[in-house]
Amino acid sequence: xxxxxxxxxxxxxxxxxxxxxxxxxxxxxxxxxxxxxxxxxxxxxxxxxxxxxxxxxxxxxxxxxxxxxxxxxxxxxxxxxxxxxxxxxxxxxxxxxxxxxxxxxxxxxxxxxxxxxxxxxxxxxxxxxxxxxxxxxxxxxxxxxxxxxxxxxxxxxxxxxxxxxxxxxxxxxxxxxxxxxxxxxxxxxxxxxxxxxxxxxxxxxxxxxxxxxxxxxxxxxxxxxxxxxxxxxxxxxxxxxxxxxxxxxxxxxxxxxxxxxxxxxxxxxxxxxxxxxxxxxxxxxxxxxxxxxxxxxxxxxxxxxxxxxxxxxxxxxxxxxxxxxxxxxxxxxxxxxxxxxxxxxxxxxxxxxxxxxxxxxxxxxxxxxxxxxxxxxxxxxxxxxxxxxxxxxxxxxxxxxxxxxxxxxxxxxxxxxxxxxxxxxxxxxxxxxxxxxxxxxxxxxxxxxxxxxxxxxxxxxxxxxxxxxxxxxxx
Amino acid sequence: xxxxxxxxxxxxxxxxxxxxxxxxxxxxxxxxxxxxxxxxxxxxxxxxxxxxxxxxxxxxxxxxxxxxxxxxxxxxxxxxxxxxxxxxxxxxxxxxxxxxxxxxxxxxxxxxxxxxxxxxxxxxxxxxxxxxxxxxxxxxxxxxxxxxxxxxxxxxxxxxxxxxxxxxxxxxxxxxxxxxxxxxxxxxxxxxxxxxxxxxxxxxxxxxxxxxxxxxxxxxxxxxxxxxxxxxxxxxxxxxxxxxxxxxxxxxxxxxxxxxxx
Ligand code: SF4
Numbered sequence: 001x002x003x004x005x006x007x008x009x010x011x012x013x014x015x016x017x018x019x020x021x022x023x024x025x026x027x028x029x030x031x032x033x034x035x036x037x038x039x040x041x042x043x044x045x046x047x048x049x050x051x052x053x054x055x056x057x058x059x060x061x062x063x064x065x066x067x068x069x070x071x072x073x074x075x076x077x078x079x080x081x082x083x084x085x086x087x088x089x090x091x092x093x094x095x096x097x098x099x100x101x102x103x104x105x106x107x108x109x110x111x112x113x114x115x116x117x118x119x120x121x122x123x124x125x126x127x128x129x130x131x132x133x134x135x136x137x138x139x140x141x142x143x144x145x146x147x148x149x150x151x152x153x154x155x156x157x158x159x160x161x162x163x164x165x166x167x168x169x170x171x172x173x174x175x176x177x178x179x180x181x182x183x184x185x186x187x188x189x190x191x192x193x194x195x196x197x198x199x200x201x202x203x204x205x206x207x208x209x210x211x212x213x214x215x216x217x218x219x220x221x222x223x224x225x226x227x228x229x230x231x232x233x234x235x236x237x238x239x240x241x242x243x244x245x246x247x248x249x250x251x252x253x254x255x256x257x258x259x260x261x262x263x264x265x266x267x268x269x270x271x272x273x274x275x276x277x278x279x280x281x282x283x284x285x286x287x288x289x290x291x292x293x294x295x296x297x298x299x300x301x302x303x304x305x306x307x308x309x310x311x312x313x314x315x316x317x318x319x320x321x322x323x324x325x326x327x328x329x330x331x332x333x334x335x336x337x338x339x340x341x342x343x344x345x346x347x348x349x350x351x352x353x354x355x356x357x358x359x360x361x362x363x364x365x366x367x368x369x370x371x372x373x374x375x376x377x378x379x380x381x382x383x384x385x386x387x388x389x390x391x392x393x394x395x396x397x398x399x400x401x402x403x404x405x406x407x408x409x410x411x412x413x414x415x416x417x418x419x420x421x422x423x424x425x426x427x428x429x430x431x432x433x434x435x436x437x438x439x440x441x442x443x444x445x446x447x448x449x450x451x452x453x454x455x456x457x458x459x460x461x462x463x464x465x466x467x468x469x470x471x472x473x474x475x
Numbered sequence: 476x477x478x479x480x481x482x483x484x485x486x487x488x489x490x491x492x493x494x495x496x497x498x499x500x501x502x503x504x505x506x507x508x509x510x511x512x513x514x515x516x517x518x519x520x521x522x523x524x525x526x527x528x529x530x531x532x533x534x535x536x537x538x539x540x541x542x543x544x545x546x547x548x549x550x551x552x553x554x555x556x557x558x559x560x561x562x563x564x565x566x567x568x569x570x571x572x573x574x575x576x577x578x579x580x581x582x583x584x585x586x587x588x589x590x591x592x593x594x595x596x597x598x599x600x601x602x603x604x605x606x607x608x609x610x611x612x613x614x615x616x617x618x619x620x621x622x623x624x625x626x627x628x629x630x631x632x633x634x635x636x637x638x639x640x641x642x643x644x645x646x647x648x649x650x651x652x653x654x655x656x657x658x659x660x661x662x663x664x665x666x667x668x669x670x671x672x673x674x675x676x677x678x679x680x681x682x683x684x685x686x687x688x689x690x691x692x693x694x695x696x697x698x699x700x701x702x703x704x705x706x707x708x709x710x711x712x713x714x715x716x717x718x719x720x721x722x723x724x725x726x727x728x729x730x731x732x733x734x735x736x737x
Binding site: 009012013016325326328329330362363364365366367368369371372382385387388389390391392393397401402405406408409411412413415418422426434435436437438440445447448450451452453454455456457458459460461462463465466467470 | 493495497498499500501502503505506521523524525526527529531532533534535536537538540541543544547575624625628629655656657659660661662664665666667668669670671672673674675676678700701703704705707708727728730731732733
């Protein structure tokens with residue numbers, strides 16, 4: 001996917017002016033967090049499960065080569081194939097080749113963020129293969145030619161009438177009199193269309209929430225059941241996943257599933273949890289003839305062992321987005337690439353480069369709510385700060401800001417000078433602002449006063465007053 | 476949670492870390508903190524070499540500068556039983572981030588780890604360490620309390636200020652729905668991304684106003700300046716104060732309001 005992360009500020013400005021987006025984000029903020037809180041409260045061992053889930057992934061990341069190798073052996077043993085891809089180009093090619101070998105004209109897809117990462121839809125279309133999204137949200141944004149704006153709710157930025165408009169624009173045979181105001185009506189309309197497509201598809205392309213090393217299985221979690229049809233009806237099933245999705249055992253997968261749905265939607269478990277192992281066997285009732293796993297690195301192995309190592313524990317539950325004040329203000333598209341919110345702000349610079357994603361680690365108040373809800377206990381604020389450290393070290397942060405910081409930090413280490421400079425400034429501002437108690441505008445304070453008044457300093461600084469009141473004491 | 480790991484001595488010697496914002500913008504909070512600490516039986520000193528905890532540098536990625544400031548702070552505040560700040564954000568910096576920022580430098584890390592447990596946010600020190608609650612002041616009116624992110628999530632400060640405010644005669648404390656949500660200050664964030672900050676603080680302000688309370692209280696001046704600034708810009712009469720002012724009964728003009736007529 002083409003990035004617009006560099007224009008984060010402009011994107012955010014645009015998003016803040018979009019009234020329907022604001023409404024949609026308000027709905028999100030009132031829904032998901034409360035449901036997560038209730039789900040967590042209903043399970044006394046929720047926090048222990050989070051620890052266990054974290055430990056599982058830590059162990060995997062320390063032994064990633066071993067588990068990936070084991071996974072591949074098991075996939076082969078069950079009759080499937082694994083395609084190792086270093087980057088988006090290799091992954092696109094691998095998928096295209098499989099599709100071409102199968103003579104595919106239509107590919108049904110269930111939700112996959114990695115699919116977005118490698119922009120697989122555009123690539124297939126460029127080669128005359130029609131990709132059909134089968135997740136309702138993904139289907140809607142495909143109609144609108146938009147990227148997803150949320151990890152688990154890709155069309156969360158839209159209102160119901162925007163969805164209805166998209167359907168009417170594309171389902172041209174739709175009776176104009178047919179009401180499309182209820183979610184149910186929209187769902188029925190999408191289902192009717194998708195049913196035909198399911199039956200016609202040659203290849204089914206799914207993501208994978210987890211890869212299980214001991215069995216060579218993939219795990220897919222949905223609430224719509226569309227992934228089951230995507231992987232069982234077509235002749236060929238391709239599962240697209242990044243390397244850090246691996247877990248050692250079925251038992252481990254079960255532990256992570258228990259925190260995943262609760263963190264994401266507040267459900268105890270998602271409606272459909274599908275385990276797929278290899279292609280159809282002789283005595284299976286259904287299933288594909290071929291089973292492929294396309295394994296993508298795309299910059300992740302470079303994060304191993306770095307200060308961003310722990311980001312690879314992420315299970316894409318979306319809880320950090322749902323609880324983030326910045327995401328809640330601007331939504332997902334403003335971040336400019338596939339991933340948004342706190343997890344995106346940490347991950348994206350690692351995947352597309354810090355210069356392109358320069359705003360993302362800075363556009364955070366470091367309020368820490370993301371970390372407090374992350375089921376994998378990923379220290380997101382700490383890692384945002386690490387990106388800022390890199391920017392500072394490589395002089396990617398604005399020169400003027402760096403110079404100001406230098407001067408300020410020098411003063412902070414020289415108290416007498418600090419007091420002379422700031423003490424004087426404060427006394428001046430205090431006398432200037434006393435009458436109103438605040439400033440509507442001050443030179444060099446535009447960032448502050450563009451949206452809020454600046455309360456005036458109360459009086460002379462505390463330390464000057466203290467010294468005057470306690471002339472004898474020196475501590 | 477700031478745990479009472481040690482039982483306080485009868486008259487602990489406390490150093491007030493006044494914090495740069497209180498020092499420069501709201502000195503009365505510093506005096507209120509001293510009054511409260513003394514009422515609670517502490518001997519209070521104010522080391523004069525103090526300036527700032529280094530957070531602006533640390534959160535801007537200027538780690539070396541932050542480390543240099545941290546070293547100076549630890550030197551200035553050596554030798555006290557406790558270091559108390561009327562701010563969760565600055566206390567959190569000293570307590571959690573100092574040890575973290577020296578990771579890899581064994582000697583400094585050890586020093587920061589030894590320093591950290593003596594640092595407390597004001598209300599948590601009064602309640603958790605001293606077990607003090609003889610507030611004895613009066614404040615006629617209603618107020619709502621905003622939990623600053625660092626106080627709440629870094630230091631587990633939630634019940635302590637409410638516990639103390641419950642002792643203030645005449646005060647009607649009203650919980651808001653989103654008390655735990657960020658106000659959009661975020662240090663330099665609020666000037667780097669003013670439009671986003673504005674949207675976040677607007678939600679905070681709406682949430683506070685929905686309680687119908689006359690005053691908003693919090694324990695961190697960063698949040699308070701941001702919230703007060705936005706309230707005033709919106710022309711709202713809601714008053715804004717640091718919690719220590721109400722607890723100490725030392726109330727001058729509210730933040731951002733005319734201090735000449737009183
Ligand atoms: S960082 Fe944590 S909260 Fe955010 S999506 Fe990943 S696992 Fe979920």
